[in-house]
Amino acid sequence: MLILGRCCNSAMFNIPLKRRKRENAYPSGFPLPECLFPDVCVFLVERRMGSGRRNFLTALAQRKGFRVVSEYSDRVTHVVSEQNSSSDVMAWIERLTGQPVLSRETKDGPHLLDICWFTESMSSGKPVVVEPRHCLGVVQPLATPEKVLRTQMPSYTCQRRTPLNHHNSTLTDALEILARAAFFQSSEVRYLGFTRAVSTLKSLPFKLQSAEEAKDLPWCGGHCKTVIQEILEGGVCREVETIKSNEQYQAMQLLTGIYGVGVRTAERWYQEGIRNLNDLKNTESKLTVEQRTGLQYYKDLQQPVTREEAERVEQLVKDALLRFSPDVQITMTGGFRRGKLEGHDVDFLITHTNESALTGLLENAINWLKSKGLILYYHMKKRKHTSHAVSSLMDGHETYYTICALPSSSSQNTDLEVKPHNFVAAEQMACLKSQISKGWRAVRVDLVVTPHAEYPYALLGWTGSKHFERELRRFSLHEKKMSLNSHGLYDTEKRCYLPAHSEEEIFKHLGLTYISPSDRNA
Ligand code: UTP
Ligand code: MN
Numbered sequence: 001m002l003i004l005g006r007c008c009n010s011a012m013f014n015i016p017l018k019r020r021k022r023e024n025a026y027p028s029g030f031p032l033p034e035c036l037f038p039d040v041c042v043f044l045v046e047r048r049m050g051s052g053r054r055n056f057l058t059a060l061a062q063r064k065g066f067r068v069v070s071e072y073s074d075r076v077t078h079v080v081s082e083q084n085s086s087s088d089v090m091a092w093i094e095r096l097t098g099q100p101v102l103s104r105e106t107k108d109g110p111h112l113l114d115i116c117w118f119t120e121s122m123s124s125g126k127p128v129v130v131e132p133r134h135c136l137g138v139v140q141p142l143a144t145p146e147k148v149l150r151t152q153m154p155s156y157t158c159q160r161r162t163p164l165n166h167h168n169s170t171l172t173d174a175l176e177i178l179a180r181a182a183f184f185q186s187s188e189v190r191y192l193g194f195t196r197a198v199s200t201l202k203s204l205p206f207k208l209q210s211a212e213e214a215k216d217l218p219w220c221g222g223h224c225k226t227v228i229q230e231i232l233e234g235g236v237c238r239e240v241e242t243i244k245s246n247e248q249y250q251a252m253q254l255l256t257g258i259y260g261v262g263v264r265t266a267e268r269w270y271q272e273g274i275r276n277l278n279d280l281k282n283t284e285s286k287l288t289v290e291q292r293t294g295l296q297y298y299k300d301l302q303q304p305v306t307r308e309e310a311e312r313v314e315q316l317v318k319d320a321l322l323r324f325s326p327d328v329q330i331t332m333t334g335g336f337r338r339g340k341l342e343g344h345d346v347d348f349l350i351t352h353t354n355e356s357a358l359t360g361l362l363e364n365a366i367n368w369l370k371s372k373g374l375i376l377y378y379h380m381k382k383r384k385h386t387s388h389a390v391s392s393l394m395d396g397h398e399t400y401y402t403i404c405a406l407p408s409s410s411s412q413n414t415d416l417e418v419k420p421h422n423f424v425a426a427e428q429m430a431c432l433k434s435q436i437s438k439g440w441r442a443v444r445v446d447l448v449v450t451p452h453a454e455y456p457y458a459l460l461g462w463t464g465s466k467h468f469e470r471e472l473r474r475f476s477l478h479e480k481k482m483s484l485n486s487h488g489l490y491d492t493e494k495r496c497y498l499p500a501h502s503e504e505e506i507f508k509h510l511g512l513t514y515i516s517p518s519d520r521n522a
Helices: 002-013 017-024 051-063 086-097 115-124 145-151 169-184 188-203 222-234 238-244 247-256 263-271 277-281 289-296 298-302 307-322 361-371 410-418 426-438 452-463 466-480 503-509
Strands: 041-044 067-069 078-081 111-114 329-332 346-351 375-381 398-407 440-449 482-484 489-491
Touching: 041 051, 051 067, 051 115, 078 086, 078 115, 086 111, 111 115, 169 188, 169 222, 169 238, 169 247, 169 263, 188 222, 188 466, 222 238, 238 247, 247 263, 277 289, 289 298, 289 375, 298 426, 298 440, 307 329, 307 346, 307 361, 307 398, 307 440, 346 452, 361 375, 361 398, 361 440, 426 440, 452 466, 452 503, 466 482
Parallel strands: 041 067, 041 078, 078 111, 346 440
Antiparallel strands: 329 346, 375 398, 398 440, 482 489
């Protein structure tokens, strides 16, 4: 449709694309082109209009003999904008030129006009007389829906929807780097500040146009606002670029990417001079079994698990569990339940209406998988949960953290041959080929066992995202005086647990609108 539209316009006006571009890029310091209305000089505000529509309107006006300039200067008599208030337009031009816009009331400033003046002028074939209804006016117009969304965005992530795909990834990618750097420095306050700003921007149902707009958004002021402003105006943020090229940041990123390595270990290794995996291999004696395994399968574990692979893992897990207990209930949780197409692992929640059926079940299943050579590593965390929920941080389901050997699917071989140019980086392609030649790949799989009565809480807790969970617990405690974890919800004032049969019921207990898993990608 778009392409068709462009062809039509081009044909209708019969102007070669190149010429239109040159006219639109007409610089302000040069004499202006011949025109039919020498007293009128139009400047179209690109903000909200977009460059495509601005180019189209420029060409249209120029064909009708209007002078339209691409850069703002004192010669401009008519500023035309779409869906902006006068203060928005003035602030935007001021940022663009570094100069304030002269006011029309006290000085000989330009008219600040709505697009309706432009369209009426185009259909009249001449500039129409400016009437009050054409003017943006000095008072703020009624709030636009975007403004309403900005100013009314709830502060807690669990009070709003955060879909998987959003509109502000340039900003969130940059802020996530700052969050990670703060995390590596164990600066929790800064880490949380950046993470909350990221989550706000992911919830925004439109692309943020200016840092000014960010001021209404929760957690997007101060340092974050500066980052947002730098990126929106110049495309990059210097602080982020510096971090990305910082040796310690790069080493921390690499080392914490190893299974079983946390920030403290990585930090210690860095201080000892370890910068990469080779340095680490020479000091292997210092590693725990978990870390040695992480290093051994590093490449496989770095490669994202696809949904198709996750489904094959699910089949394996089901095969193993169902042979010991036919009525066991198995649910894939984590990022895949939120609709992600890739993950760093696959998470499963296992329950049974008859609690005794769960005793020893996972152990049997793991042993069976081991006997088939499908378990490369595992460690188990025993159930550790006291009857009174006093801490929302204490989650103690019986959990098996495993690394499985997932056999390659029969279609994988042909996939690679059919799609040799599918934009997979060379290293990733080499990793895929090695997996195919060995016939399997290593995949992290977390298996969590929960008593049936706690299942909805465990499901909510293991669906994530991590930040969504953190916010849900903060909201419960601060706003409702309730302690939430993946075992239950405890009302600290009434001193009782609130049982639930579904996730919906838990949201209801907390007085929150239900948020479906696909909208929990905070
Ligand atoms: P993950 O770390 O697996 O994250 O934890 P994810 O969202 O699935 O991301 P990818 O796709 O794997 O990269 C999933 C959820 O399980 C909880 C976390 O809080 C998160 O919400 N979790 C994880 C625990 O409660 N305990 C754990 O030991 C691990
Ligand atoms: Mn996961």
